[in-house]
Amino acid sequence: MTDTIEPVIGLLGGSGLYDIDGLEDREWREVETPWGKPSDALLFGRLDGVRCVFLPRHGRGHPLTPSDVNYRANIDALKRSGVTDILSLSAVGSLNGDLPPGTFVIVDQFIDRTFARKKSFFESGCVAHVSVAHPVCPRIGDHVEAAARGIGLKHKRGGTYLTMEGPQFSTKAESEMYRAWGCDVIGMTNMPEAKLAREAEICYATVAMVTDFDCWHPDHDAVTVDAVVKVMMANADRAKQLVKTVVPMLGQARGPCPAGCDRALEYALVTAPEKRDPALLAKLDAVAGRVLNRAA
Template identity: 75%
Template sequence: MIQPVLGIIGGSGLYDIDGLEDKTWRKVETPWGDPSDELLFGRLAGIQCVFLPRHGRGHPTSPTHLNYRANIDALKRSGVTDVLSLSAVGSLREDLPPGHFVIVDQFIDRSFAREKSFFGEGVVAHISMAHPVCSRLGDALFGACQGMGLPVTRGGTYLVMEGPQFSTKAESELYRAWGCSVIGMTNMPEAKLAREAELCYATVAMVTDFDCWHPDHDHVTVEAVVRVLLGNADNARGLVKQVVPQLGTPRELCPCGCDRALDNAIITALGQRSQVLAAKLDAVAGRVLG
């Protein structure tokens, strides 16, 4: 049986988790550099949790400049088994208004200036991203949102743009034509790296406003967006408190196979592997590299 350790990645407006007992901020070193901030360790309802503010406390780091590899490695290195990613997004659909939560099940990655894999020259690996989130976690998050009476949709595609600028109207209309539900800047390559690290991963996309396709977009004030952002952050804290006890009980291997994603992924022959890169992969892929 596996005793889960829950990792929570907080997005814009979410820089702490309420209710943690025995909490301590701790610096975690990784071979990929520094993560966004120290990690907050503690227990919630008796369950071990590790919180990482994605942009750092005070939001000093932009989406492009986040060290995604260090963030995921630090969580894995800290014993995390399951990751709940909380992200502020814009809506691409009329039926997903500000304040709505979307339990995402697909991504389209339009980022282009980020390191997207732990693997590379000397240790080559290819993993499946057909189903990029853990449905077990997604179902639990959806049920918890419903139990709290939050406006929530199960399933949707998250378009990840590079940023830091927002979309043009033409781009926004293009993403709508592709069938995307929400747009943001942070969940890729985060989801890809979590899969490479064999972590169960799910995203709660929290809508702050309609993207610029919407005819009323130009009338939305910064104050209104911030008000929704802070309200979403409060609801997210409540959601974490609700779902952690459900996900923290001992379990078998993940039925989605997230924790075995590397079983057949590494294709570099044993004698051709870079020992330098293999050493950096100790936390992420030590299970299969030996």
């Protein structure tokens, strides 16, 4: 008999998106994690009757740089809050002339160029290797695509997101290199976020909201900060409309993820049970409890 899952939708807000309109029974709550403090308190509520948990990735008021975001704490806090599906919303630059500002890209691949971040929950004492060959959940992507079409949102299904460390933007040479690699958009936050969501067995998908062309573009020097901010705020308004439309779709009761996102740890643990560090296992109670409790 197939288990029925009552989804809880996690929403990660990027630059310009620090709240979610229309949430009922809304309450900001602090959630403690063994990995430190999340970016902010989490906003709990319901949207069209669907349980939602919102977390502004940079914190309200944007006090955190991309490198300072505690990605492990953010994902752990969402997992502890019962989240089954994460929709990540991120402001990005475009590396593709066919993706102008205002376009929403439903990302399906990443290239991770970050270097100053903790990228795994699993450390010495409990080693695990999960597959991120296909790093986003196609089921969530299908719903996002349907919602985008329904509201007439300019969007593209599929694209590669290059995650750079930041906080500085690319040099022109770097920008041209990323284009030669076949990347479509560039941002600073979705890695290791997507990898950690996979380790936590949470279905995850990214909507990348284009604010400007990266510095490869011949018209880049004509772009002003005011223009970028204006696009970013317009994107945030459209993102809120997208969220209102897609959450009821994602909130329907369902079975296990067809892509196996919610079973990513099934065969991932490689450290023998007698060699596992009890202190680390205690920290993994939310992220890996499903497989660790079974092993016990």
